[in-house]
Structures are given as structure tokens and as C-alpha cells.
Amino acid sequence: MTAIYRRELLSYVTTPTAYVFVAVFLFSIGLFTFQVGGFFEARRADLSAFFAFHPWIFMVFLPAVSMRLWAEEARSGAIELLMTLPAPTWALVLGKFLAAWTVAAAALLMTIPLWISVNILGSPDNAAIFTAYIASLLMAGAYLAIGSMMSALTPAQIVAFVLAVLVSFLLTALGLPLVLDFFSGILGGGVSEALARFSIMHHFDAAQRGVVEFRSVFYFVSLIALCLGFNALAVDARRGG
Structure with a gap:
């Protein structure tokens, strides 16, 4: 697994993929935080405006990072060589996933100056901010796992990207009040609450409030x-073929 992780991470740092992702992510999160979220207008020493946009930005950018994990291997034919390596399927899947997750973690780490700035401007709840960062990292892992699974199902990167964004959007949108009210009116409040528990937004919102x-x-x-398990099954199907 370590060898796969290093190989995949090296492919990120030696190509523009990781740098473009980090640059676009930092620009986008800054734009939404300050322009759309009204960071300064709120006059509060917290990062609620910053974290509020993470699900929507991750939902688009992280599938772009993960779409190449398996689809590119299939397109280039390198997957045939990868399948001959004396490593179990789970090691291949986990190594690739962890490399992509490392890139996402690096992007999050580069936003730490914003956290420092908030402490200079006021006295924020740093425990709540730390909790939100951990939740954001876990959420990034979920979106990447979805993208990796889709990448293993098709050799076309664009198709993998579109499928990953679609599934990510559905899991995110389930937590929106508008969607929950719609299902509540049709299926009842109990079903609506049950659906909310499957929403990425629902679980991330709790962490934003500093609640672990x-x-x-x-x-x-x-x-x-679950997604990495289906990812491994898809890779095993290729191996068996």
C-alpha cells in the first residue's frame, strides 16, 4: 500500500493536477467566504462563513481530483501492469485514495492563515473551529471515496466526474431544508428525518457548531x-477478467 501511495502522490506533485486544484480551491473558498458569505460584514470572530461553503466546493472540485485515479489507468493501459503487482486489491484502492486525501488535506492546511487572522481580530471558539476542520477533512474523504468508486467503474474521466458530482450532489442536497420540507409534505416528517440522516450536509452542519x-x-x-469497498469490487472484476 505504501508503494502505491507514494507512486500516486508523486503523480500528483509532478503534474499540474494538485497545484491547479489547490490554487482554484483557495481562490474559490476565499471568494465565497469574503464576497458571498459576508465575512467582514458579519462582524463575528468565527469561520462559519468559511465552512458553510465547503460541501458545495468539495462536491465539484474533489471529483475532479479523484476522477483520474482509476479511469486514467484504464485509458492509458497502465491498469494492466497495476493488476499484476503482488499487492491485494484493498492495498491498491487504499493507497490511491489516501494519496488523493493527502492533496485535499494539504489544501485545507493552506487555509490555516485565515484561522490565525480570526484569532488576531477577536476571540473565536478555537475548539469549534478545530472540530469543523476535522469534519471538513472527513467530508473531503467521503467525496473522494465517491469519486474513486466512480473512476473505477468507467474508463472515461469525464463520465466518472459527472457521476461523482451527481451522487455527491444528491447526498448533499438531502440535508437542505427545502428538500426536507418537500419530502416531509409527501412522505411525512418521519421519512424526512430518516432521509436527513443520510445527508452529508446534515452531519457536517453539526460539526460546524462545534458539536462532536x-x-x-x-x-x-x-x-x-462503503465506497472504497465497491471500488475494490470493481477493481477485482477487472482483475478477474
């Missing part, structure tokens, strides 16, 4: 494990 909920951590870890 075991069920939210379990949700993200389970979603990552």
Missing part, C-alpha cells in the same frame, strides 16, 4: 468504507 457527534463520525467513516 459519534454518529456523524461513524457516517463519514462508513460512507468512505
